Amino acid sequence: MSTVTAPAARVAPAKRPARAIPKGRGGSPVRRAENRAAYLFLLPWFIGLFGITIIPIAASLVLSFTDFDILSPPSWIGLDNYEKLLTGDRRFMNAVDVTIRYVGFSVPLILVFSLTIAVMLNRGLSGLAIYRSLFYIPSLIGASVGIGILWREVFGERGIFNHFIALFGFEGRGWITHPNYALDVVIALNVWTFGASMVIFLAALRQIPNSYYEAASIDGASALQRFRRITLPLLTPVIFFNMVLLTIGSFQSFTQAFVVSRGTGGPIDSTLLYTLYLYQRAFVHLDMGYGSAMAWLLLLAIAAMTAFVFWTARYWVFYGDR
Amino acid sequence: MSARQQSGFGRAYRQICTTVAAAAVAGAIGAQAPASAQEELEGEIRFSWWGGQLRNQKTDQILQLFEEENPSVTVVRENSDWLPHWDKLTIQSAAGNQPCAIQMQTRWLATYAKPDILRPLDDLLEAGELDVRGIAEPVLQSSRGDDGQLYMIPSGVFFFAMMYNKTMLEEAEFELPSDSWTWDDFAQLIRDIAPKLPEGVNPTHNMGREQDSFVTWVQSQGYPVFEGTKLGFPEEVTVEWFEYWEEIRKAGLTDSPEEAIADNGSLIEESNIANGRTFVTNRPPNRLDSHQQVMDAVRPGDQLSILPYPSAEDGTTGMDLGANGIAIGATCPEELVPVAVAWINFFTQDPRAAAIYESDNGVVAVDRFQDEQANGPNTSRGQLEQILIFQEVAPGAKPINWPSGGFAAMTQSLNQAYDAVAFEALTPEEAASQFASEMDDLLN
Numbered sequence: 001m002s003t004v005t006a007p008a009a010r011v012a013p014a015k016r017p018a019r020a021i022p023k024g025r026g027g028s029p030v031r032r033a034e035n036r037a038a039y040l041f042l043l044p045w046f047i048g049l050f051g052i053t054i055i056p057i058a059a060s061l062v063l064s065f066t067d068f069d070i071l072s073p074p075s076w077i078g079l080d081n082y083e084k085l086l087t088g089d090r091r092f093m094n095a096v097d098v099t100i101r102y103v104g105f106s107v108p109l110i111l112v113f114s115l116t117i118a119v120m121l122n123r124g125l126s127g128l129a130i131y132r133s134l135f136y137i138p139s140l141i142g143a144s145v146g147i148g149i150l151w152r153e154v155f156g157e158r159g160i161f162n163h164f165i166a167l168f169g170f171e172g173r174g175w176i177t178h179p180n181y182a183l184d185v186v187i188a189l190n191v192w193t194f195g196a197s198m199v200i201f202l203a204a205l206r207q208i209p210n211s212y213y214e215a216a217s218i219d220g221a222s223a224l225q226r227f228r229r230i231t232l233p234l235l236t237p238v239i240f241f242n243m244v245l246l247t248i249g250s251f252q253s254f255t256q257a258f259v260v261s262r263g264t265g266g267p268i269d270s271t272l273l274y275t276l277y278l279y280q281r282a283f284v285h286l287d288m289g290y291g292s293a294m295a296w297l298l299l300l301a302i303a304a305m306t307a308f309v310f311w312t313a314r315y316w317v318f319y320g321d322r
Numbered sequence: 323m324s325a326r327q328q329s330g331f332g333r334a335y336r337q338i339c340t341t342v343a344a345a346a347v348a349g350a351i352g353a354q355a356p357a358s359a360q361e362e363l364e365g366e367i368r369f370s371w372w373g374g375q376l377r378n379q380k381t382d383q384i385l386q387l388f389e390e391e392n393p394s395v396t397v398v399r400e401n402s403d404w405l406p407h408w409d410k411l412t413i414q415s416a417a418g419n420q421p422c423a424i425q426m427q428t429r430w431l432a433t434y435a436k437p438d439i440l441r442p443l444d445d446l447l448e449a450g451e452l453d454v455r456g457i458a459e460p461v462l463q464s465s466r467g468d469d470g471q472l473y474m475i476p477s478g479v480f481f482f483a484m485m486y487n488k489t490m491l492e493e494a495e496f497e498l499p500s501d502s503w504t505w506d507d508f509a510q511l512i513r514d515i516a517p518k519l520p521e522g523v524n525p526t527h528n529m530g531r532e533q534d535s536f537v538t539w540v541q542s543q544g545y546p547v548f549e550g551t552k553l554g555f556p557e558e559v560t561v562e563w564f565e566y567w568e569e570i571r572k573a574g575l576t577d578s579p580e581e582a583i584a585d586n587g588s589l590i591e592e593s594n595i596a597n598g599r600t601f602v603t604n605r606p607p608n609r610l611d612s613h614q615q616v617m618d619a620v621r622p623g624d625q626l627s628i629l630p631y632p633s634a635e636d637g638t639t640g641m642d643l644g645a646n647g648i649a650i651g652a653t654c655p656e657e658l659v660p661v662a663v664a665w666i667n668f669f670t671q672d673p674r675a676a677a678i679y680e681s682d683n684g685v686v687a688v689d690r691f692q693d694e695q696a697n698g699p700n701t702s703r704g705q706l707e708q709i710l711i712f713q714e715v716a717p718g719a720k721p722i723n724w725p726s727g728g729f730a731a732m733t734q735s736l737n738q739a740y741d742a743v744a745f746e747a748l749t750p751e752e753a754a755s756q757f758a759s760e761m762d763d764l765l766n
Binding site for chain 1: 433734
């Protein structure tokens with residue numbers, strides 16, 4: 001980066017003298033003491049970062065090239081785990097398929113649902129804080145084991161959902177134990193946790209100046225036109241933000257499918273999300289090397305997906321200041 | 323017994339084929355009191371076990387007695403549910419932090435039976451430190467690892483059986499099946515009794531996906547379940563099993579596939595058998611009392627009972643038999659090993675401990691307690707039935723040599739394969755092939 005020297009005539013009178021750059025590498029003794037104190041305070045975070053994030057991530061990369069059952073020392077097998085995953089593992093391909101369907105339905109549904117509710121709540125509703133909290137609560141508890149168990153009971157063959165639809169003459173079934181419907185139930189549980197996205201949309205909606213809407217109204221724009229021409233374009237950065245977060249989070253979903261299927265990913269692997277299969281291989285069958293390879297493939301897939309979404313952003317995300 | 327049977331049942335089968343007779347021998351040779359009984363014990367050990375609330379209470383009660391007798395000893399309680407117990411033990415073992423005393427089971431023993439995870443117990447047995455009086459030698463021998471070393475002292479012997487509604491059977495005016503009933507007899511009974519059962523009652527739970535039923539079928543066909551880390555039976559046996567259950571299911575005599583999956587993992591309070599919605603199912607016999615308690619509330623007057631699995635047409639039985647016991651963690655400090663040994667001796671040999679535990683986790687392994695419980699005035703009907711059926715089936719039982727990870731692999735692969743058949747996504751042949759290849763993948 002180059003430094004541009006401004007013409008003398010345009011230089012504003014200095015309000016205070018420019019700060020002198022210390023000559024020594026560490027600055028003054030006081031500055032050095034401050035730095036030491038800062039690093040001391042940061043030390044617990046650094047220990048955590050390296051101890052439970054960086055080093056385990058690096059270790060998992062090494063382990064992905066080994067045959068490791070956690071109870072015996074690992075043995076080096078090169079790319080065998082990756083080769084088997086990509087060419088000879090039926091359940092892996094099934095888990096990829098289930099996860100893509102899960103992400104593909106969950107993310108758009110959450111975006112549409114949370115945006116719709118946010119727009120409704122943004123219409124000067126009285127008791128907004130209460131409604132906002134009510135809608136937000138599921139996103140806090142939705143990924144918990146307790147809610148997973150509740151969901152399993154609600155959509156079980158003798159669950160309250162079947163009693164409810166029976167009032168309208170519909171015949172119930174075991175929604176979580178039938179391969180055609182089990183994934184839908186897990187997706188519904190994920191969509192139910194739309195509150196976090198909704199709160200972000202709500203905050204973004206409040207940032208849009210009323211004058212835009214007033215000007216559009218004077219010009220005769222209908223409510224739908226105002227939404228399409230003003231709200232939606234100005235919300236695209238937030239839609240983009242929510243989409244990236246939801247996509248990454250949905251790829252990593254685990255608890256809901258684990259609890260609803262009692263850890264099996266069944267019936268017939270219909271709820272076998274990628275992370276659930278990874279867990280089964282690593283912690284049920286003690287195939288840690290294989291599990292590590294799966295984790296790295298997931299990391300690469302999420303990175304590729306995120307990069308793709310970022311690349312598309314230039315075509316549909318509108319930043320007002322550009 | 324056929325040659326193929328003999329080749330497959332392995333070490334445990336050879337050693338357990340005469341359980342009752344060997345129990346007498348073990349009782350005779352094990353009359354020596356343990357040396358550690360005289361020592362002053364001190365220190366703190368951790369003991370991990372699995373079980374629900376009732377078993378936790380019983381175990382804690384026994385631990386309190388043990389601590390009262392050894393005031394310088396503290397036992398840290400680490401209890402979990404069944405699956406978390408193994409998850410926790412795996413992580414603890416990987417970190418070298420396993421408890422001194424660990425509840426263990428023969429089905430999972432192969433995974434952990436390594437000297438750097440569990441402490442081999444042969445030296446303690448030879449020195450007379452560990453007290454194994456009254457434990458049948460075949461049961462004790464089934465607690466050895468692949469390396470031949472002893473890793474666990476058995477405390478209870480378990481088996482699987484069928485649980486049925488005795489009242490429904492009597493009201494339908496049917497006789498209790500004879501001891502030598504066959505799988506065909508079972509199917510015929512289900513067909514005959516179906517019209518006479520109360521409305522809405524499933525004649526049978528669909529056991530096609532049930533691992534304990536399947537291994538019994540395999541062994542009753544004359545094959546071992548495993549030969550080392552390979553399946554010991556051909557795919558046709560699996561195909562026949564799937565076809566057997568499909569015929570019953572398609573005749574409308576089982577619960578629906580969805581209901582069968584839900585019932586498989588359900589709590590006792592929610593289970594179809596305890597709620598009078600199924601006539602017969604597969605359940606561990608030690609749960610008879612718990613199921614009966616629920617039934618007493620839901621359908622007062624109805625009585626549940628247990629009976630052994632059917633055998634093949636030629637009379638070959640296939641009952642599996644396993645043992646629960648206590649192992650010592652390899653990382654247990656040497657100075658605490660005597661404390662762990664004393665706890666094992668107390669848990670398995672003290673009459674007060676046996677009276678409290680009441681064969682809660684398998685029939686008590688020590689023969690004199692078994693007899694006491696069978697004849698005791700306070701023994702519950704469920705415990706009594708369990709002990710009597712155990713004594714009936716034990717001589718002909720065929721304990722499976724589960725390879726490392728074999729139990730989890732079998733449960734998962736069978737569930738998937740049969741569910742695919744029941745939901746008509748695969749034919750029995752395709753599902754059997756998938757089952758075999760996935761077992762091979764997971765075990766090798």
